[in-house]
Amino acid sequence: MLTYLSLNRRSILTLNNTVRNINRFKTQKTNDYSKTLNLPNSGKFELSMKKICETEEQIKKIANFDSLYDWQVKNRSDRPRFTLHDGPPYANGDIHIGHMVNKVLKDIYSRFKLLAGYQVNYIPGWDCHGLPIELNAIKSLKKTSSKKSKNQPDISLNKSTPLEIRKFASDYAKSCIQIQMDSFKQMNLMADWSKIYKTIDTNFMCKELDLFYSLYENKLIYRDYMPVYWSVSSQTALAEFELEYNPEHKSNALYVAYELIQYSSDIKKLLKSDQKLFAPIWTTTPWSLPCNKAIAYNPLLKYGLLETTENKAYLIENDLISQVIEKVPFFKDSKRLDVLIDGNLLSGSKYTSPFSESSEILLPLLPSDHVGSKQGTGLVHIAPALGQDDFKIALKNNLPTNCVIDELGRYTDDDQILNKFELNGKLALDQQTANTIKKILKDAILNEHVHVHSYPYDWRTKKPCIIRSSMQWFIDTNRLKEKALEVLKNIKIRPNNVSNSMITTLSSRPYWCISRQRSWGLPIPCLYDSKDKDKKTPILDIKLIEKVKELIKEDGNIDFWWSDRHDKKLLEAIGKDESFTISKSRDIFDIWFDSGSSFNSVLGDTKTADLYCEGVDQFSGWFQASLLLSIGLNNTSPYKSLLVHGFVVDEQNRKMSKSIGNVIEPLQAVKGVPNKLPHAGLDTLRFWIAHEYYKPQIQIGGQILEKFIKRVFEMRSVLRFIVGNLNDWDHLEQNKISYEKLLPIDKFILAKLKNLTDSVYQNYDDMNLSKSINLVENFFLSQISSFYIKSIKDRLYCDGKDSLERRSAQTALYHILIKTLLMIGPVMPHLAEEAFHYSILKKLNPDVNSSLFRSNFEYKCNLEWENKKIEDLFDLVEVMRNKFYEQVQSDNSAIYEIDLECDRNLYDLLEVYNKETGSLNWLNECFGCANINLKLKDSSYDKNVINHDIKSFNVSFALNAKKLDNKHSCARCRKFNCDQNGQLCERCKKVIQIA
Numbered sequence: 001m002l003t004y005l006s007l008n009r010r011s012i013l014t015l016n017n018t019v020r021n022i023n024r025f026k027t028q029k030t031n032d033y034s035k036t037l038n039l040p041n042s043g044k045f046e047l048s049m050k051k052i053c054e055t056e057e058q059i060k061k062i063a064n065f066d067s068l069y070d071w072q073v074k075n076r077s078d079r080p081r082f083t084l085h086d087g088p089p090y091a092n093g094d095i096h097i098g099h100m101v102n103k104v105l106k107d108i109y110s111r112f113k114l115l116a117g118y119q120v121n122y123i124p125g126w127d128c129h130g131l132p133i134e135l136n137a138i139k140s141l142k143k144t145s146s147k148k149s150k151n152q153p154d155i156s157l158n159k160s161t162p163l164e165i166r167k168f169a170s171d172y173a174k175s176c177i178q179i180q181m182d183s184f185k186q187m188n189l190m191a192d193w194s195k196i197y198k199t200i201d202t203n204f205m206c207k208e209l210d211l212f213y214s215l216y217e218n219k220l221i222y223r224d225y226m227p228v229y230w231s232v233s234s235q236t237a238l239a240e241f242e243l244e245y246n247p248e249h250k251s252n253a254l255y256v257a258y259e260l261i262q263y264s265s266d267i268k269k270l271l272k273s274d275q276k277l278f279a280p281i282w283t284t285t286p287w288s289l290p291c292n293k294a295i296a297y298n299p300l301l302k303y304g305l306l307e308t309t310e311n312k313a314y315l316i317e318n319d320l321i322s323q324v325i326e327k328v329p330f331f332k333d334s335k336r337l338d339v340l341i342d343g344n345l346l347s348g349s350k351y352t353s354p355f356s357e358s359s360e361i362l363l364p365l366l367p368s369d370h371v372g373s374k375q376g377t378g379l380v381h382i383a384p385a386l387g388q389d390d391f392k393i394a395l396k397n398n399l400p401t402n403c404v405i406d407e408l409g410r411y412t413d414d415d416q417i418l419n420k421f422e423l424n425g426k427l428a429l430d431q432q433t434a435n436t437i438k439k440i441l442k443d444a445i446l447n448e449h450v451h452v453h454s455y456p457y458d459w460r461t462k463k464p465c466i467i468r469s470s471m472q473w474f475i476d477t478n479r480l481k482e483k484a485l486e487v488l489k490n491i492k493i494r495p496n497n498v499s500n501s502m503i504t505t506l507s508s509r510p511y512w513c514i515s516r517q518r519s520w521g522l523p524i525p526c527l528y529d530s531k532d533k534d535k536k537t538p539i540l541d542i543k544l545i546e547k548v549k550e551l552i553k554e555d556g557n558i559d560f561w562w563s564d565r566h567d568k569k570l571l572e573a574i575g576k577d578e579s580f581t582i583s584k585s586r587d588i589f590d591i592w593f594d595s596g597s598s599f600n601s602v603l604g605d606t607k608t609a610d611l612y613c614e615g616v617d618q619f620s621g622w623f624q625a626s627l628l629l630s631i632g633l634n635n636t637s638p639y640k641s642l643l644v645h646g647f648v649v650d651e652q653n654r655k656m657s658k659s660i661g662n663v664i665e666p667l668q669a670v671k672g673v674p675n676k677l678p679h680a681g682l683d684t685l686r687f688w689i690a691h692e693y694y695k696p697q698i699q700i701g702g703q704i705l706e707k708f709i710k711r712v713f714e715m716r717s718v719l720r721f722i723v724g725n726l727n728d729w730d731h732l733e734q735n736k737i738s739y740e741k742l743l744p745i746d747k748f749i750l751a752k753l754k755n756l757t758d759s760v761y762q763n764y765d766d767m768n769l770s771k772s773i774n775l776v777e778n779f780f781l782s783q784i785s786s787f788y789i790k791s792i793k794d795r796l797y798c799d800g801k802d803s804l805e806r807r808s809a810q811t812a813l814y815h816i817l818i819k820t821l822l823m824i825g826p827v828m829p830h831l832a833e834e835a836f837h838y839s840i841l842k843k844l845n846p847d848v849n850s851s852l853f854r855s856n857f858e859y860k861c862n863l864e865w866e867n868k869k870i871e872d873l874f875d876l877v878e879v880m881r882n883k884f885y886e887q888v889q890s891d892n893s894a895i896y897e898i899d900l901e902c903d904r905n906l907y908d909l910l911e912v913y914n915k916e917t918g919s920l921n922w923l924n925e926c927f928g929c930a931n932i933n934l935k936l937k938d939s940s941y942d943k944n945v946i947n948h949d950i951k952s953f954n955v956s957f958a959l960n961a962k963k964l965d966n967k968h969s970c971a972r973c974r975k976f977n978c979d980q981n982g983q984l985c986e987r988c989k990k991v992i993q994i995a
């Protein structure tokens with residue numbers, strides 16, 4: 001039994017079955033009516049996705065993807081402009097799947113805007129400076145030098161010259177850009193790869209220096225001596241966003257008690273006459289104890305006393321006493337005295353330290369509100385140069401703030417105490433040093449234990465950082481924050497749930513240290529008088545900046561900064577002759593300053609982009625750096641909206657890592673890996689990205705991709721059906737039916753199409769991409785595939801080729817094709833172009849360059865498609881249809897006839913359409929039944945009656961399905977309306993005669 005026209009309402013139509021059935025039909029020898037049917041022909045548009053990558057490559061060529069960006073630059077100059085600014089990926093190694101998520105999202109938005117009629121401005125960029133590249137260059141060189149001759153320069157961290165490092169880093173970055181660009185090119189993104197920006201371009205660097213000087217002039221940038229996060233492993237200062245917090249960091253923590261020598265007589269009264277008083281502190285950085293210069297207390301807290309058997313008393317914040325007793329066995333047998341000491345009574349107290357030049361030198365207890373009562377003892381050890389609060393207290397109380405830890409993490413030679421204890425030159429974080437310190441502290445140590453806590457690490461070397469004071473360049477974030485937070489209120493951030501992250505990270509930002517002490521970067525171009533040993537007073541003016549820019553352009557790089565080649569010219573620029581000895585700044589810019597300044601270097605005069613689109617980590621990185629710099633320069637945001645995506649993980653939610661072996665390379669995900677990943681194609685990956693990007697963790701794996709392939713296949717099937725059934729259109733105006741003549745169901749689907757298109761466009765535009773593509777997919781499956789196509793197939797295949805009924809359905813399909821291609825085009829450009837090129841759309845637009853993305857199709861739908869009345873009618877039809885399905889159960893609905901008894905309202909309503917279209921065939925096709933007998937019944941109904949109240953209708957009806965046992969199916973169309981087997985139905989007879 002042929003079933004190609006039968007309706008299986010309970011499952012989503014699988015169109016490949018239809019194809020199989022058509023083929024069976026064709027080969028059936030007993031029946032030659034097949035030639036009289038209008039069977040679909042989709043030509044080169046194949047159903048199978050087995051060779052999808054090949055197909056996509058062909059489509060890329062046919063639709064000329066490579067020249068699309070350039071085409072729209074040249075041909076769309078009269079259009080509104082959409083600027084998407086590319087956050088530069090780091091030019092290090094090859095790309096990973098996270099890059100693909102990022103670039104594809106950007107591509108989706110570029111293509112959406114292009115289809116929406118805009119000219120797109122998108123210049124891909126690369127971030128080229130910085131420590132990771134410097135280290136990789138060094139590593140690569142070490143490998144090659146060990147293989148090659150011994151004459152190669154030895155580039156190791158401390159031995160190589162800056163110029164040697166810079167040469168290798170520059171070459172390395174450029175080679176990585178090439179590798180990454182080749183990978184991006186294989187993603188068929190819309191871009192002109194011959195026009196890219198790099199942070200090492202001379203123009204970029206010059207613009208960056210302009211920005212720097214402008215902020216410097218406005219006193220938003222200053223030089224200061226301050227404690228900053230310092231990576232001993234990289235020998236440089238780090239910014240907040242270069243820190244990675246390790247929640248499992250283990251510190252060897254100490255409780256150390258210092259003896260108080262001077263203190264208030266009020267406290268003395270609480271002690272026995274010969275009792276000694278101690279101030280215990282708790283520290284997780286024992287290496288800082290040799291640098292102890294004070295103990296801080298909080299004057300607002302209350303302190304208590306613990307008495308030990310040895311007749312010693314220990315001062316501890318009252319709320320912390322029980323915690324300390326629990327943690328420090330030393331206090332196991334101690335006695336808690338019934339006293340409460342006001343913190344402010346500690347004012348003026350002094351103590352002695354084992355790390356002291358002599359026991360006569362006493363150190364102060366100092367008040368500070370940063371001392372809390374959550375952990376420790378309520379008394380805090382202060383090492384002025386080695387902590388932010390320590391530093392503030394030291395400044396306030398005139399304690400020396402010189403740093404006695406050098407850049408390599410060693411105690412320096414210029415501190416008498418360190419020298420006395422022979423700590424000078426020793427590595428502070430070394431275990432041996434720790435042992436030495438403990439030996440010196442001896443009995444002062446009350447307890448030693450391992451403390452597990454969150455601790456900042458260098459994000460690249462994965463080694464713990466310290467806090468260390470040094471002369472650095474800072475951006476005064478405090479002056480920019482308020483404006484930045486205000487500006488943020490008007491920035492559209494999607495998805496909604498992440499929009500607060502930016503505010504939180506920005507508000508908590510203490511300062512921005514923009515200087516690094518490395519070789520691979522843009523130098524902060526200032527000079528110092530050689531006599532200015534601490535480099536406290538930079539010589540920096542506009543003439544110097546202009547000269548440096550001139551020399552960069554002349555040389556094509558700024559390597560001269562590390563040689564004396566142009567020193568004379570630099571001296572001239574600041575109006576000095578050669579008798580003046582200068583030293584050049586050895587600081588380079590933080591790479592976040594480089595990339596954050598890109599709006600100024602890349603976006604032309606407007607310096608503002610419509611969209612920045614990056615991973616969620618950029619709230620504390622590029623989004624923030626760019627915003628702060630733009631506020632500093634222009635008092636405005638560099639972006640109008642932010643689109644944010646999550647990170648890719650495997651199917652078990654695990655981070656991808658080489659050690660687990662779960663890394664999926666982007667092109668592996670596209671092309672597949674035997675026994676691991678299916679052959680998915682670019683569009684399936686793009687579809688997956690459009691669906692999942694907004695999740696904090698974006699899962700990928702074989703099973704997930706299989707599911708997405710299936711979903712893309714279903715949409716592909718629908719498109720192919722539409723393309724195939726429009727194949728006989730050659731003259732648009734002759735073939736198209738005017739709206740008023742369309743059949744009700746065709747009007748209905750156009751009304752749905754309009755609603756959908758409006759909503760999809762709005763969601764794209766509002767950057768709810770996932771919702772957008774979900775709406776399209778649902779429309780394909782629930783409206784088109786499982787309802788509309790099923791209903792109209794009889795008309796398309798069996799009615800006369802030029803009949804109004806068939807052309808009406810085709811007209812609707814034509815509109816559906818264009819609008820759905822516009823809707824899926826941004827996400828699945830290959831599929832959309834495939835449908836364009838293998839359909840009448842290409843035939844009707846025969847220009848060689850014509851393509852979906854170069855067309856003038858519009859998202860905007862004809863206003864007349866909006867038809868509330870018809871939508872309401874079909875809501876009613878659906879209710880009736882469900883009633884019918886309830887009655888026929890799983891039987892073939894085609895062998896049923898319906899007696900539909902209606903009240904006056906419904907009868908009149910259906911009669912209107914009956915007259916308009918000449919029959920109730922349109923209703924038959926919605927039900928997939930053989931026939932409908934419409935009856936008016938004025939009397940009351942039995943219990944089967946449905947009272948229906950839908951919007952404008954208030955109707956009731958009784959529906960009764962009757963099986964047609966005495967009817968036979970038509971030999972041509974298979975409808976059950978013939979009296980004998982092998983007969984043709986009236987419609988088919990007519991069609992064949994006409995044919």
Ligand SMILES: [Zn+2]
Binds near residue numbers: 989
């Ligand atoms: Zn027939």
